[in-house]
Amino acid sequence: MAKDLILEMRNITKEFPGVKALDRVTFEVERGEIHCLVGENGAGKSTLMKVLSGVYPFGSYEGEIVLNGKVQEFRHISDSERQGIAIIYQELALFPELPVYENIFMGNEIVNGRVIDWNETKVRAAKMLKRVGLNVDPSTKIKELGVGQRQLVEIAKALSKDVDLLILDEPTAALNEEDSENLLNLLRELKSQGVTCIMISHKLKEIVAIADTITVLRDGCVVTSLDAKEHKIEEQEIIKHMVGREIENIYPAREVTVGDIAFEVKNWTAVDRASGREILHNVNLNVRKGEIVGLAGLMGAGRTELALSLFGNVPGYDIRSGEVYLNGKRVEFKHPADAISAGMSYVTEDRKGNGLILIQDVKFNVTVSALEKLVHQLVVNENEEITVANEYRESFDIRTPSVQTPTGTLSGGNQQKTSLAKSLFSEPSLVILDEPTRGIDVGAKFEIYSLMNQLVARGMSIIMISSELLEVLGMSDRIYIMSEGTITGEIDAEDATEEKVMAMATKTVEEAV
């Protein structure tokens, strides 16, 4: 029986100066299926989707795109949109200051003659929101919505254009488990309505749960296409295809004896000055020497806010109460500089946004937060700087042509390793890692985990904020769970299960107290 193909990409080859990003890729999508595209970073997933959507125009690649049986020559995104293809990127393209309804019909306005028909827009927007199961007033501004809700608005926007083929680039990367689950349910619902989905994802658990077909890319080539309709595909099998080898245990084992308390926070309460809202409520936690403490919770639970308020109070909160002890001494950090010089460092969840200085090279970034170590009589010793950067490049296996390469050109995993190197150059005794493996591939994740193990083996303490439950369970010695700005639970990793952590993460403040 011939398959009913909505899309065929035949022998697609796309070259960039010096690299073959796609090498004769043939990719087929059946009508009405959910097709997952997986592969390590740099495997060519996003490039393939950009070719499909017309970001890379016809002529800049070799090969053929056949949509609904017709050969297509997309020269611009609008061409592919007209043919019913919509792509939703990892970085959402919404206007925070505008209401939901305006965002949904942005660029696709409902006009009555020459003027926009706002009433009709609102009515249609409400319908779209209902279709994606988002229960908010269409007049709400985007900035008031959470990440998960924004994702749904993006999908509503795509649906408003009558899409047949919806492409999602890591839709759940920034979502917590609950929102992710909602999103996956929505995709199933859309599937039943006849919408075809291509989803790029790093989260294998989701892929296994939702995919009809799984295509694995590696180094610009299709490794395999697995049919998941008939029988369940195991995560291990996907990983094997992705990395070309089997990774026995994603979370490397470590043997570290945990020492005394290195860092302690008592009764930490912080208020946002602008809104007067209590962001953090009476937080108590501690970390021991050589210990990895996981900080779990849903998006918006206040974990990053806690980290930033401790790390020199970057957001400028009004700290209503609380004490912080580092290595037994009471400390008060007015600026990240104080925290860094006292031996604390923070690796941000958003390495491109506020982590690295992308136009500067690897050595600049590695040394920037502790330059005083390289200064002799006012002058930054560049030879020493290069030596230091090269040491990190080797020990962390940062894959870069040289330490003079701008960090903006590195892959996600290598950027993350550079961020890590940067935070370690100041020789901290406590490192807070905020979503250390977000958006990086399985291989690089394993390397980051191994590095974390090395650090605690050297006597450092780590607080790891993570939205990936398995990672928290796999890497932590002890887990704190946050919800609504306070700690709702503490549990030893040995006793922890996904269910237990999830239950505490969804507690409200009233229940916790």
Place this chain on the structure above:
Amino acid sequence: MKTEKTTTSRQGKEGLAAEVASLLVKNIRDYAMYIALAVIFLIFSIATNGLFVSSRNLINLVNQTGYVAVLAIGMTLILIIKHIDLSIGFVAGFLGAVAAILLMNGWNVWIVIPVVLLCGVLVGVYQGFLVTKIKVPAFVTTLAGMFMFRGLLSMVTAGTGTIIVRDRTFLQLSNGYIPDLPWGANLDFHLLTLIVGIGLVFAMIYSQVKHRQSLKRYDFETTSMSIFVIKQAALSILIMVVTWIMATYRGIPWTAVIVSVVLLIYNFMLTKTRFGRHIYAIGGNAEAAELSGIKVNRVTFLVFASMGLMAALGGMLYTSRLASATPTAGLGFELDAIASSYIGGVSVGGGVGRVTNTIVGALVIMSLTNGMNLLGVDISFQYVVKGAIFILAVAFDVFTRKRGNA
């Protein structure tokens, strides 16, 4: 990287041509301003029958460029950290007038100069305070400053109109030359100037060789030996030509000395010190810089203070040049300074720029002014030309950077 090094040295003449071509393409942004400068020189030399490149006019050009150069150096820092200062034109004009008034009232020049410089710092401190503490955008703060200092300039010159400066020492700043050594008295050239020029050539070659050695040591990409030698030879010749012109005229102008000292200090600060790194870090990504433990507010504040200092210096150089303070002094200086920085390769997106290149940018702008003045081009039309060159430079910058990132 390694292979490139060995192949380039092995390829003969053809390889050299290819390397020159690839260097040109790769560094088009850096070379563009030199090419622009060369073209401007060529055009004006022909159009003025050589008058433009006469010793007298070239020295004139140096003296004219002085005030723009120091303003542009201060501005470069401001632009690197993604702010702007529109007030400096009239701050310079006003402080130049303050200097003139103090001198007229019989103050000693050695007191006037530091006092005016201090006033400049205070202006910078005031604007820096508004930008960093009150969080008023720099554009707004300095636009307001532009009006205020324009008004103040009008007020202090209202009674007298143009204020003539007669202090000899002060006039030397932009019109004088360094004294010669006693042994040079009977020579028909300026001995000290020649010695300084030769010294510069040696210093340059020494530092370049050292730099190249350290690049090699770490296996970084370097140009081939022949290119390196040609480049050093060309630069040496250029320095010696300029030196000879000055030596056979009246020696090195004090303006050149002042600008060189300022340039040396700022270049050292930007490229060698922690403070300089912090400036580039803030320009590259202010949020990341803050999280890296850099006190963004403090650095920003200091950069504005330095801008004020440079405005004061620029204002005095200009007053000295004209031997008077006028009610309209300072008009459009900010644009010249901003244009010099952008032509010199400061990125509109921030985080990129060098004061050494900014000086070349200032030379481009002032060569245009000087050349058009020689040709008797109407001042109104000069504005049009300068505006066009400015926007061309920025558009070119944006274009080449976009291509570089793609």
